[in-house]
Amino acid sequence: MTRARGLADAGLLLAFGALVLLLLLWSPAFRAPENIMNIGRGVAILGLAAFAMTFVILLAEIDLSVGAVASASGVVAALALAGGWGWLAVPAALLAGAAFGVLNGLLTVHAAVPSFIATLVSYFIAQGAALTLTGGQTILFEAPTLRAAFATGSVLGLNAALLWLLAAFAVLWWLLARTRFGAHVHAVGGGAGSARMLGLAVDRIRLLVFAGTGALMGLVGLILISRIGNARSDGAVGLEFDAIAAVVIGGTALSGGRGSLPRTALGVLLIGVLNNALAILDVDYNLQQVIKGVLVVLVVLADRWARR
Amino acid sequence: MTAAPRPSGARLLRDAMPVLGLALLVAVFGLSNEHFLDGRNLQRLLVDASTLMVVAFGMTLVILVGEIDLSVGAVAALLAIVLARLLEAGWAWPVAVPAVLLLGLLAGLLNGGLTVIGRIPSFIVSLGTLAVATGLGFILTGAISVAILDGAFLDLFYSDRLLGVPVPLLIVLACFAALLVLLRRTRAGMEMAAAGANAEAARLSGVPVGRRKVEAFALLGLLVGVGAVLAASRLGSGAPDASPTLTLDAIAAVIIGGASLFGGRASLPRTLLGALLIATLGNGMVLLNVHVDAQLVVKGLIILAAVVLERLASGGGRA
Numbered sequence: 001m002t003r004a005r006g007l008a009d010a011g012l013l014l015a016f017g018a019l020v021l022l023l024l025l026w027s028p029a030f031r032a033p034e035n036i037m038n039i040g041r042g043v044a045i046l047g048l049a050a051f052a053m054t055f056v057i058l059l060a061e062i063d064l065s066v067g068a069v070a071s072a073s074g075v076v077a078a079l080a081l082a083g084g085w086g087w088l089a090v091p092a093a094l095l096a097g098a099a100f101g102v103l104n105g106l107l108t109v110h111a112a113v114p115s116f117i118a119t120l121v122s123y124f125i126a127q128g129a130a131l132t133l134t135g136g137q138t139i140l141f142e143a144p145t146l147r148a149a150f151a152t153g154s155v156l157g158l159n160a161a162l163l164w165l166l167a168a169f170a171v172l173w174w175l176l177a178r179t180r181f182g183a184h185v186h187a188v189g190g191g192a193g194s195a196r197m198l199g200l201a202v203d204r205i206r207l208l209v210f211a212g213t214g215a216l217m218g219l220v221g222l223i224l225i226s227r228i229g230n231a232r233s234d235g236a237v238g239l240e241f242d243a244i245a246a247v248v249i250g251g252t253a254l255s256g257g258r259g260s261l262p263r264t265a266l267g268v269l270l271i272g273v274l275n276n277a278l279a280i281l282d283v284d285y286n287l288q289q290v291i292k293g294v295l296v297v298l299v300v301l302a303d304r305w306a307r308r
Numbered sequence: 309m310t311a312a313p314r315p316s317g318a319r320l321l322r323d324a325m326p327v328l329g330l331a332l333l334v335a336v337f338g339l340s341n342e343h344f345l346d347g348r349n350l351q352r353l354l355v356d357a358s359t360l361m362v363v364a365f366g367m368t369l370v371i372l373v374g375e376i377d378l379s380v381g382a383v384a385a386l387l388a389i390v391l392a393r394l395l396e397a398g399w400a401w402p403v404a405v406p407a408v409l410l411l412g413l414l415a416g417l418l419n420g421g422l423t424v425i426g427r428i429p430s431f432i433v434s435l436g437t438l439a440v441a442t443g444l445g446f447i448l449t450g451a452i453s454v455a456i457l458d459g460a461f462l463d464l465f466y467s468d469r470l471l472g473v474p475v476p477l478l479i480v481l482a483c484f485a486a487l488l489v490l491l492r493r494t495r496a497g498m499e500m501a502a503a504g505a506n507a508e509a510a511r512l513s514g515v516p517v518g519r520r521k522v523e524a525f526a527l528l529g530l531l532v533g534v535g536a537v538l539a540a541s542r543l544g545s546g547a548p549d550a551s552p553t554l555t556l557d558a559i560a561a562v563i564i565g566g567a568s569l570f571g572g573r574a575s576l577p578r579t580l581l582g583a584l585l586i587a588t589l590g591n592g593m594v595l596l597n598v599h600v601d602a603q604l605v606v607k608g609l610i611i612l613a614a615v616v617l618e619r620l621a622s623g624g625g626r627a
Contacts (some may be wrong), residue, residue: 062431107612107615107616111616112619113569113615117563117615120559121612124553124607125604125608125612127604128601128603128604128607128608132602132604132605233601238439241435241439244432254429286442286445287443289443290440294436296436297422297426297428297432300428300432301426301428
């Protein structure tokens with residue numbers, strides 16, 4: 001099993017290396033430094049969602065609401081900014097996201113609703129809330145410093161959104177790989193029953209992960225609206241799919257307990273490069289969705305095969 | 309299915325919810341809007357709900373075997389587009405309609421096959437086919453709806469009547485009757501319930517669990533095809549975003565009908581009531597001028613209540 005695992009990991013790295021090499025050699029547009037920064041900016045939102053999703057999937061749960069919750073949080077922040085709340089828009093967005101996360105957690109943990117149903121319900125509630133709050137309009141706001149802090153500014157040539165991503169990666173990696181909490185997340189995902197017998201606070205761990213995912217989606221909402229300077233109800237539509245795809249491509253098991261953040265980061269990069277390459281090659285956006293859909297199913301199948 | 313049922317208020321409420329909820333909605337909408345109980349409005353409500361009803365019937369089977377299909381809305385939209393394109397290309401409808409039903413069946417087989425043979429959780433498989441179907445739908449249309457001009461087809465599947473009943477409703481009734489027989493009178497139907505209740509026990513007593521699951525997905529696919537044909541004739545077109553809430557509505561209908569989210573317990577008549585409740589809610593909120601976006605929130609909250617109620621009634625365990 002470990003040998004097959006090793007092969008699968010090597011395969012992922014190899015596929016990624018080959019893709020990047022091919023693109024570097026073949027496409028001058030791809031190797032332009034400007035484009036490399038484009039990829040970095042492009043993966044910030046996907047990366048944050050995928051990192052949170054890694055925790056959720058490690059627990060053998062799923063969160064289908066991340067895109068809708070990020071959109072709704074962004075709308076809340078934009079309305080707060082348009083209403084003159086200033087920096088209070090930041091806690092407003094984080095709280096809105098966390099509220100949906102807590103709802104997901106309560107439903108999954110305390111009502112024992114399967115997480116794909118619980119989060120599907122919050123997906124629709126968040127989408128409906130965002131649509132109702134915006135009235136289907138684009139919300140405009142003026143907040144140059146806040147926008148700079150979350151997306152448009154840069155430090156040492158690194159884009160602000162990318163810095164948030166790197167910071168989140170560092171903190172979450174430390175949390176997952178170096179703390180007791182991270183070890184517990186792995187243990188609960190490996191088997192909630194035995195984790196409970198070991199005396200772990202299984203329910204609290206699961207609730208925390210869902211709530212934290214929601215709060216991170218609040219951050220994603222802030223980055224989303226800061227990047228373009230306005231908010232729409234469908235700002236992060238489809239984010240859940242790309243995030244799950246990145247986690248799965250990174251090799252984190254859907255059955256829980258097995259996976260890591262660096263792997264997800266590799267999956268994020270792969271999807272980021274793939275998106276970028278498909279865009280450069282002028283592949284239709286919708287065809288990109290088709291390709292990603294097929295890819296996810298193939299990767300999960302390959303993973304099953306490798307672990308047999 | 310459950311050992312020593314606890315007679316609880318939650319359980320009674322869950323079992324009564326589809327009937328009570330429907331009666332309540334009809335009373336509220338009937339009292340607050342003079343047009344709601346109009347014969348014409350009620351008939352339109354039913355015909356508008358025909359797609360939801362047949363898809364919800366199929367979803368009942370898939371939830372009964374302990375699986376889920378998140379792709380039905382996208383696949384229904386795609387199939388309606390394919391139908392519109394085939395008719396546009398000059399296919400006669402008696403050829404195009406079976407072709408679309410066959411495609412629906414194949415989509416269901418794909419979801420079921422990948423779930424069972426590939427041993428992938430069905431929500432992941434159907435999330436993948438959801439992405440693929442949505443993408444294909446936009447590619448086939450360029451995001452513009454494709455009009456259907458075949459008058460005979462449009463009349464037959466929307467406005468024509470047989471024995472005074474609109475054809476779409478007859479189709480819904482036929483699907484309902486056939487599935488009811490399948491579930492209550494055939495070995496396959498009973499084995500589906502057994503497979504969903506406890507796959508391991510069912511396997512040990514000789515139930516071909518995998519086959520029954522694939523069959524449930526295939527039947528759902530076929531019914532999604534039927535739903536797509538009805539939607540295409542109702543709307544007079546195929547469009548990629550024609551049914552944004554069909555998936556949620558279908559799952560909601562089954563849950564409001566009191567089905568267990570873990571499989572093994574689901575009832576077709578209750579799903580029918582659940583679908584009618586969802587359809588009545590939509591129709592009534594339109595009459596009361598509730599904004600379409602707020603409708604989504606209301607629907608979400610009602611499903612939330614149904615889900616929590618179902619879990620409370622099952623005592624929080626996987627019963």
